[in-house]
Amino acid sequence: MPVVSVVFYYGDSPWDGPLTMEEMICLPDDAAELKEYLPRYKVHLIEPRNTDPGKFPGDWRLILETLRCGNHKKGNSSDKLNRYASSH
Numbered sequence: 001m002p003v004v005s006v007v008f009y010y011g012d013s014p015w016d017g018p019l020t021m022e023e024m025i026c027l028p029d030d031a032a033e034l035k036e037y038l039p040r041y042k043v044h045l046i047e048p049r050n051t052d053p054g055k056f057p058g059d060w061r062l063i064l065e066t067l068r069c070g071n072h073k074k075g076n077s078s079d080k081l082n083r084y085a086s087s088h
Helices: 029-037 058-067 078-087
Strands: 005-008 043-046
Parallel strands (some): 005 043
16 A cells, blocks of 8 residues: 655745655765665645645545644734634
C-alpha cells in the first residue's frame, strides 16, 4: 500500500524545512555512498496562504479556508475566523 505524506503548514514564516528523505537524513561524509540507498520519498507541502482552496474538493476546501484565517493559537486572527465561521 502506498504512503503519501502531506504537511499542512500554517506558520507565520514560510516553510524552510526538508521536503525529501534525503534532506531529512544527514549522512556523514564517510557514508555518502549510502545516499543511493535512501528512498526517493517526498513530503507534499501545503501552505494555505499560498494555496487556492478552490482546487480542493469538499471538506479539504473548508479546512484550507479555515487555515487561511491565520494562526489561531496566537489569537491574532479570531475576528477573521469568526467572520468566516459566521458566513459558512
